[in-house]
Amino acid sequence: MTPHIARYSTLSIALAMLFTQPTLASPPGQHPPQVPVMHSIEAFREAVRSGGPGKDGIPSIDRPRFQAADQATLSDGDKVIGVYHRGQARVYPQRILVWHEIVNDELGGDALSITYCPLTGTALGFKRGDTEFGVSGKLVNSNLVMYDRATDSEWPQILGVAIDGPLANQGLEEFRVFWTTWGAWKARHPETEVLTEQTGFVRNYRRDPYGSYNPVTGYYAPDSRRLFPVMQRDDRFPPKTVVFGVRGPEGALAITRESLRNEGVIDVVLDERRYTIIHDPGLDTGWAFHNPEAVEIQAAELTFTAAGVTGPGIASLEAVNGFEAMWFAWAAFYPDTYLYEGQEVP
Amino acid sequence: MRPLARIILTMLARPAMALAITGVMVLYTLLYLWLTGDIAGGGAGGWNATFPAWERAFQSRGPFQFEPVGLVSMGALVWTFSPLNTVLAATMGLLVGLNAVAGWWLWRSPRQCGLGGSSTGLLALIPAFLAGGACCAPLILIWLGLPIAGALVGVAPVLVPVAVLLLLLGLWFSLQRLARGEGLT
Incomplete structure (x- = not known):
């Protein structure tokens, strides 16, 4: 190999290494x-x-x-x-x-x-x-x-x-x-x-720029206004009212926190698919399940542990993700959402 | 340009004017840092200062907003200190101070010289004060409960340069008029 060929080969390899970015895998x-x-x-x-x-x-x-x-x-x-x-x-x-x-x-x-x-x-x-x-x-x-x-x-x-x-x-x-x-x-x-607050950045972690949750003030207050336009507006509740939202292949479901707290267990059928939402009084949130066998769940028989909710019938349910959201945002993303406000409301 | 520079030096050489310029500059700097959120509440009392992130001094957070490098607690107040934000605020504060004093000087000048009654310098202060809050307009509007914050976000990036430009223009006009009447005041 002549010296200049060796030189060009080395240069090509170096350039290739320089321009080859490490490929990061996409999220699953x-x-x-x-x-x-x-x-x-x-x-x-x-x-x-x-x-x-x-x-x-x-x-x-x-x-x-x-x-x-x-x-x-x-x-x-x-x-x-x-x-x-x-x-x-x-x-x-x-x-x-x-x-x-x-x-x-x-x-x-x-x-x-x-x-x-x-x-x-x-x-x-x-x-x-x-x-x-x-x-x-x-x-x-x-x-x-x-x-x-x-x-x-x-x-x-x-x-x-x-x-x-x-x-x-x-x-x-x-x-x-x-x-x-x-x-x-x-x-x-x-x-x-x-x-911990050792995040690698300097921020004033004692202050929330939008308001406060303890007590609820500022942007987080239920009646306060939203800041940015939405794709769909729905004024059935004040904008920042918190609802518990569940999504399935056939649509979206929003449950008011009051109805979840009051009823303990809520069954909703969405396009022939049955969902059971269970209130967790300890964490004050919901556990959502797909309930294909229409199993009756009794709130009084349930126990809440670190791993989740246990009790008769729970094993036959399939867990579905659910999360709290401000009503205006849920309604903007899911304008056709089913809304559950409690049994007494038709 | 030299006559204009001489006017500025004359202003700074007069203790009352220099004091007024410095006072306006300090007040504006504090107001800007407060409105953009660098200085805020949340302090636990006492005095404490740590500077753990000097490497982020030139890292941008948004239009004309840079990462803080340190945290200074002063009683009930907390200052997340960014050198570039502070220099930007102080520079704009200096321009506001010079505009205010030059405007006041023109206004106080005898009318027969054709100098009195100018409001050019004072008018230039409006965009400067607006720019102070521009970077965090949405946050300010949250406090005010106004729903137009979203619309203002789009113009926020141009407010600081527009404010600096208007302040420089206002100062230039004021200084020119003062230079024309130099020796009469």
Whole structure:
């Protein structure tokens, strides 16, 4: 080999190494998505708008650090987002997540993203595979639009389906996260780990720029106005009223918190598919199930443990994800939603 | 340009004017940092300062908004300190101060010189104060309970440059008029 050939070969290899980006795997997806998409993808794209900060201007937490429950300086009434995955409990204080919106975490050997949108009051968990999610700085129906760092596809959090980029029309795999209070979570999971303020960023974690949940004030007050336009307006409730939302292949279902608390167990048939929603008095949230065999569940016979709800008939149910959301946002994403307000209302 | 620079030096050489310019600059800087959220409540009392993130000094958060590098607690107040945000606020504060004092000087000048009664400098203050809140307009509108925040987000990126431009124009006009009447005041 002559010297100049050797030189060119070395140069080519060096250039190839320089321009070969490490390929990150896409997040694990569902094609077609298992959740309803009630507007066209094009309509969603047209409804996207800037939320103010730029891409990653609201920085996700990519190296979260945790502390033991007894070291946390939280009040019992403080809102938290809890996760129980493969026998391990972690909790993410709302007053930290309001500044970051996404935590790219690992729990029980799985790569997970815990996401929270303050403007729609929604906390959802997504499996992220070998990539991470970041905050795009865009909003649709006031809801956080995430992007994945492998393909730069854009995913509205509530929708859980990409509306732009190479993965458009693909759904994400969700897992359950809990919107509850520190006191309730600690009672259910005394061994929980708590996200610390050592996020790698400097923020005023004692102050929520939108208002307060303890007590409820500012943007979070039920009657306060939304900030950004929505694709569908529904004034049946004040905009920030919290509903418990469940989605299935045939549609979406919203349940008022009052009816869930009062009735304990709610059965709803959506297009011949039966759902059973069980109120968890400890965490003050719902557990949603598909109930194909129409098993009758009695609230008085149920027990709530760290792993979830147990009791007669529960084993025959299939768990479905559910989450709390501000009514205006739920109705904007799911204009045809079934609304359950209680038995006395026809 | 030299006569204009001389006017500025003259203003700064007079203790009362220099004090007024500095006062306006400090007040504006604090107001800007408050409106954009760098200074806010949430302090636990006492004094404490940590600077753990100097490497983020040039990292952008949004239009004309940079990552804080440190956290300063002062009693009930917390300042998430970003050097670039502070320099930007102080620069705009200095321009507001110069405009205010130049405008006041023109207004106080004898009318027969054709200088008195100018409101050019004072008018330029309006966009400057607007720009202070522009970066976080949605947050301010949340406090006010107004639903038009979404519409304002689109114009937020241009408010700071427009404010700086208007302040520079206002100052230039005021200084020109003062230069024409130099020696008469």
